[in-house]
Amino acid sequence: MLGIRAILMKNRSLVSIDDFSTEEILRILDLTEEFEKEPTRKLLEGKVVATLFFEPSTRTRLSFESAVSRLGGKIVGFSDALNSSVSKGETLNDTILTVNNYCDLIVMRHPIEGSARYASEIASVPVINAGDGANQHPTQTLLDLYSIRKTQGTLDNLNIFMVGDLKYGRTVHSLMMAMSRWNTTFNFIAPEELKMPDEFKLYLDNLGLKYYEHSDFTDIISKADIIYMTRVQKERFSDPIEYEKVKNVYVLRNSMLKNTKPNMRILHPLPRVNEIHQDVDSNPKAYYFEQALNGVYTRQAIVCSLLGIK
Amino acid sequence: MKETKQMSVSAIQNGTVIDHVPANNLFKVIQILGLDRIDNQITFGTNLESKKLGRKAIIKISGVFFEDADINRIALVAPDAKLNIIRDYEVVEKKVVEVPDVIVGIAKCMNPKCITNFESVTTRFKVVSKKNVTLKCHYCEKITNQENLQII
Numbered sequence: 449m450l451g452i453r454a455i456l457m458k459n460r461s462l463v464s465i466d467d468f469s470t471e472e473i474l475r476i477l478d479l480t481e482e483f484e485k486e487p488t489r490k491l492l493e494g495k496v497v498a499t500l501f502f503e504p505s506t507r508t509r510l511s512f513e514s515a516v517s518r519l520g521g522k523i524v525g526f527s528d529a530l531n532s533s534v535s536k537g538e539t540l541n542d543t544i545l546t547v548n549n550y551c552d553l554i555v556m557r558h559p560i561e562g563s564a565r566y567a568s569e570i571a572s573v574p575v576i577n578a579g580d581g582a583n584q585h586p587t588q589t590l591l592d593l594y595s596i597r598k599t600q601g602t603l604d605n606l607n608i609f610m611v612g613d614l615k616y617g618r619t620v621h622s623l624m625m626a627m628s629r630w631n632t633t634f635n636f637i638a639p640e641e642l643k644m645p646d647e648f649k650l651y652l653d654n655l656g657l658k659y660y661e662h663s664d665f666t667d668i669i670s671k672a673d674i675i676y677m678t679r680v681q682k683e684r685f686s687d688p689i690e691y692e693k694v695k696n697v698y699v700l701r702n703s704m705l706k707n708t709k710p711n712m713r714i715l716h717p718l719p720r721v722n723e724i725h726q727d728v729d730s731n732p733k734a735y736y737f738e739q740a741l742n743g744v745y746t747r748q749a750i751v752c753s754l755l756g757i758k
Numbered sequence: 759m760k761e762t763k764q765m766s767v768s769a770i771q772n773g774t775v776i777d778h779v780p781a782n783n784l785f786k787v788i789q790i791l792g793l794d795r796i797d798n799q800i801t802f803g804t805n806l807e808s809k810k811l812g813r814k815a816i817i818k819i820s821g822v823f824f825e826d827a828d829i830n831r832i833a834l835v836a837p838d839a840k841l842n843i844i845r846d847y848e849v850v851e852k853k854v855v856e857v858p859d860v861i862v863g864i865a866k867c868m869n870p871k872c873i874t875n876f877e878s879v880t881t882r883f884k885v886v887s888k889k890n891v892t893l894k895c896h897y898c899e900k901i902t903n904q905e906n907l908q909i910i
Contacts, residue, residue, distance in 0.1 A: 464899065539877055562873035562897025581871050583898055647901060 458756030461568035461575040479749035492521030498551035499525035515747035574754040589622040591746040603630040612678035614644040634659040639694040702727040775842040783835040784815035857888040868906040872898035
């Protein structure tokens with residue numbers, strides 16, 4: 449029998465991490481733990497999940513498809529808008545109203561911000577936002593939270609280092625806002641061009657949470673519980689010389705990890721380019737590939753919750 | 759002085775007078791309240807002198823009494839507007855506008871990548887600050903502030 453919280457989550461959409469209360473987030477994380485123990489079950493037999501990827505994504509789409517397939521569900525959809533009726537000029541409204549006749553749940557990624565919220569308002573089935581432009585990517589945030597809780601044993605009172613592109617990176621913004629529920633201390637390490645935007649710092653100020661900004665992190669790395677690395681993209685810099693100056697400051701190397709805490713783990717939403725040197729991969733503190741695996745279990749927990757199966 | 763003003767925009771017997779509208783937003787107020795689509799008698803004056811606003815406009819609408827929720831829709835463009843409710847040539851009630859908590863279908867989201875700028879979606883904002891009106895888009899979650907505010 450489903451508990452009261454499970455009933456409350458049934459038929460809801462997940463568009464933004466703020467759609468879920470702290471209790472609901474914790475419930476998803478607990479369910480994720482269950483799926484990690486037993487990821488292959490026939491819970492979604494007879495269910496059809498549509499994956500509508502209006503822009504290409506490898507990891508997120510495959511992770512969702514793997515999650516659903518392992519639970520016996522079927523997948524329909526497209527992985528590129530060029531192969532869909534969108535290329536013929538169909539509106540998102542019409543695509544959603546058509547597709548929701550064919551499936552029990554929609555997973556969508558779309559380059560336009562707010563598209564998933566809009567889709568969730570017109571669809572008769574739950575919608576999971578798998579990324580809407582630079583706005584939200586809540587399943588990434590939930591798998592990040594799961595990875596943090598699993599490696600640290602708690603979400604409370606942690607010191608999180610966010611490194612790289614803190615200006616445009618939607619994953620860091622969502623994770624920062626989600627982690628602010630658990631008295632986190634933040635260290636933001638970014639070049640001047642890619643600093644955390646003021647609106648997010650204001651958000652932390654209003655909550656009375658501590659954050660520190662740095663341009664380099666070699667001296668302070670020993671304080672970190674989690675280092676969340678992101679890609680510094682060359683095209684974000686107006687001046688190529690500026691990029692050349694900073695590009696190596698934000699590359700994590702194995703030699704830098706000597707004095708780090710034993711519990712410290714390195715996370716990265718992937719794909720990585722060169723910001724984590726390959727010599728880090730064999731260090732037990734490197735956690736990014738396990739983090740990607742956790743994505744499958746997290747998405748199983750989310751899909752089953754929204755369908756009211758778990 | 760008072761008499762001259764009354765002459766420029768004639769008095770009404772019953773209805774609503776909206777005063778202290780910024781002159782440059784007069785037509786936005788008319789549009790938001792849908793005054794261009796009703797049959798009632800309406801007179802307005804604009805570019806009138808105002809100590810507070812520099813140049814103000816005034817609108818007199820015969821036979822129309824607004825609900826608070828309707829009148830608050832003009833708060834984005836005329837935050838200092840004052841309403842006089844007139845019955846039999848007398849002011850029987852005065853009202854001020856209040857910025858509502860949610861703005862639906864009046865403002866444009868300033869984010870060019872927002873869905874509301876691509877498909878026919880009614881815009882919807884949460885008002886995060888009422889003092890210096892700051893709106894958060896319900897769809898793309900980006901902030902539109904007073905400087906970027908555009909009325910649809």
